[in-house]
Amino acid sequence: MPPPQSASSRYLAFLAEQSPPLSKAAEPEAEVDRGREQIEPDELAWQSRWFAGDFGHEFVTMDGEAVRIVDFGWWNHGAGPDFRGCTVTVNGEVRTGSIELDRDARDWEHHGHALNPAYRDTVLHLHLGQRGGGQWFTRTDEHRLVPQVRLDRQSPVRHFPEVPPPAARPGRCLEVFRRLGPERTLAVLEDAARHRLERKAARLRRIAAIHGEDQMLYQTLADALGYSRNRLPLTVLAQRLPLKFLKTRPGGGAEAEALLFGASGFLTGDDFDHADPETRRWLRGLWDCWWSYRDAFAPGLPRLPLRWSLTGTRPLNHPQRRIAALCVLVRNWPEVRRVLTGPGFSVKAVKAFAETLTHPYWDRHYTLHASPATKPMALLGSARLTEILANLCFPLAVAGNEKAWDEYRRLPAPADNEKSRRAAVRLFHGYPDPDRLTGKLWQQQALLQIYEDFCLEDHTGCRDCPMPEQLSAPPLEAAGQD
Numbered sequence: 170m171p172p173p174q175s176a177s178s179r180y181l182a183f184l185a186e187q188s189p190p191l192s193k194a195a196e197p198e199a200e201v202d203r204g205r206e207q208i209e210p211d212e213l214a215w216q217s218r219w220f221a222g223d224f225g226h227e228f229v230t231m232d233g234e235a236v237r238i239v240d241f242g243w244w245n246h247g248a249g250p251d252f253r254g255c256t257v258t259v260n261g262e263v264r265t266g267s268i269e270l271d272r273d274a275r276d277w278e279h280h281g282h283a284l285n286p287a288y289r290d291t292v293l294h295l296h297l298g299q300r301g302g303g304q305w306f307t308r309t310d311e312h313r314l315v316p317q318v319r320l321d322r323q324s325p326v327r328h329f330p331e332v333p334p335p336a337a338r339p340g341r342c343l344e345v346f347r348r349l350g351p352e353r354t355l356a357v358l359e360d361a362a363r364h365r366l367e368r369k370a371a372r373l374r375r376i377a378a379i380h381g382e383d384q385m386l387y388q389t390l391a392d393a394l395g396y397s398r399n400r401l402p403l404t405v406l407a408q409r410l411p412l413k414f415l416k417t418r419p420g421g422g423a424e425a426e427a428l429l430f431g432a433s434g435f436l437t438g439d440d441f442d443h444a445d446p447e448t449r450r451w452l453r454g455l456w457d458c459w460w461s462y463r464d465a466f467a468p469g470l471p472r473l474p475l476r477w478s479l480t481g482t483r484p485l486n487h488p489q490r491r492i493a494a495l496c497v498l499v500r501n502w503p504e505v506r507r508v509l510t511g512p513g514f515s516v517k518a519v520k521a522f523a524e525t526l527t528h529p530y531w532d533r534h535y536t537l538h539a540s541p542a543t544k545p546m547a548l549l550g551s552a553r554l555t556e557i558l559a560n561l562c563f564p565l566a567v568a569g570n571e572k573a574w575d576e577y578r579r580l581p582a583p584a585d586n587e588k589s590r591r592a593a594v595r596l597f598h599g600y601p602d603p604d605r606l607t608g609k610l611w612q613q614q615a616l617l618q619i620y621e622d623f624c625l626e627d628h629t630g631c632r633d634c635p636m637p638e639q640l641s642a643p644p645l646e647a648a649g650q651d
């Protein structure tokens with residue numbers, strides 16, 4: 170008799186008949202069924218995904234050589250290639266140097282890298298293809314050929330939120346879900362939610378294998394703090410300023426704070442000149458540290474700038490406050506690590522710890538320009554905590570731990586998740602007692618997974634989506650497959 174399937178593997182079996190398979194799920198730049206909208210992440214997003222290991226670490230060059238990334242190096246702040254201090258093997262031969270990532274292979278020539286000695290030690294040129302066909306060769310100013318790797322845009326991990334919110338219209342599976350009834354519908358949702366947690370955990374483990382566990386935690390916290398409009402700039406900020414680097418600054422937390430604010434682009438002389446006395450005092454402390462790093466770490470050329478989204482952002486969620494929260498987490502790192510991932514992890518302990526986190530300036534300021542608030546404001550509010558629990562704590566805690574899964578199941582759904590609300594319209598519009606299917610965090614996560622696995626794969630307005638037929642099929646157990 171075959172071994173019993175886990176919930177997640179049942180969901181995978183459920184997906185297996187889908188074409189293309191799950192591992193080739195729609196990529197951000199694929200056309201999606203929402204007004205045929207074209208979504209293209211910018212170069213910074215590709216670089217961030219590469220550095221997080223989303224493309225893997227084994228490749229084949231355009232000339233058929235086997236490449237393995239031994240060390241992803243560090244994000245370059247100055248002139249020259251994107252990543253410095255990298256180690257790769259090419260057909261087993263160890264090479265150390267830099268890696269450059271361009272969207273188009275021809276950018277190497279167009280940007281003048283072929284004549285620039287700063288690019289001389291490049292050991293690998295990554296790109297996402299080239300327009301116009303043919304093959305461009307990558308050469309240094311000394312006419313050394315640099316191996317090229319074309320990254321697969323259909324990489325298996327979709328991470329940054331380029332995925333658009335679903336169109337809020339009832340789908341073809343809606344009737345089938347109604348016929349199934351709440352018990353079987355909840356079972357499908359549970360499988361999808363467990364599968365989502367496993368995928369998140371796998372990604373966290375991959376980042377930890379490349380950059381270490383602390384950096385994985387710190388980077389994921391930055392990502393959660395950036396949710397939803399500033400995930401990319403906050404993640405890149407944490408990638409460019411690794412935790413290990415911040416923790417070893419001689420000035421400690423104050424220096425780390427100056428670096429994070431300075432490299433984010435939020436420390437400008439103009440802000441200082443127009444600030445009120447309290448803000449000036451706080452900024453002066455930052456500038457005392459920042460001036461010595463400024464030349465090396467100031468954002469902008471030659472590195473791609475961080476673009477912060479302020480449109481439609483509530484004052485409480487201003488990216489300056491999110492960076493302040495990241496600074497406070499860095500200052501309290503041993504405790505952060507213990508509470509979020511230690512053996513005593515619990516939602517109650519995480520919430521209690523969050524309440525202890527304070528900042529002398531940001532407890533009462535929305536932005537550098539705003540007047541002080543009359544009451545202190547939490548640096549990590551409930552929405553941020555939910556994001557951290559859903560994307561970091563529970564993916565790590567749930568693996569093989571049913572007690573953690575039970576705790577995860579109890580978490581209420583955040584009220585403001587527009588994406589899952591729209592996905593619910595597609596699957597459960599008009600369902601009696603919809604709260605039973607969508608009122609918990611795990612249910613919202615399940616909806617997002619189904620949306621990504623099925624709705625984003627479908628370009629026929631539901632017509633060819635296999636979900637309704639698979640739902641109508643007898644359960645695997647009944648078919649004698651379990």
Ligand code: SF4
Binds near residue numbers: 341595620624625635
């Ligand atoms: S694409 Fe498939 S899963 Fe999505 S709403 Fe339509 S039938 Fe349902």
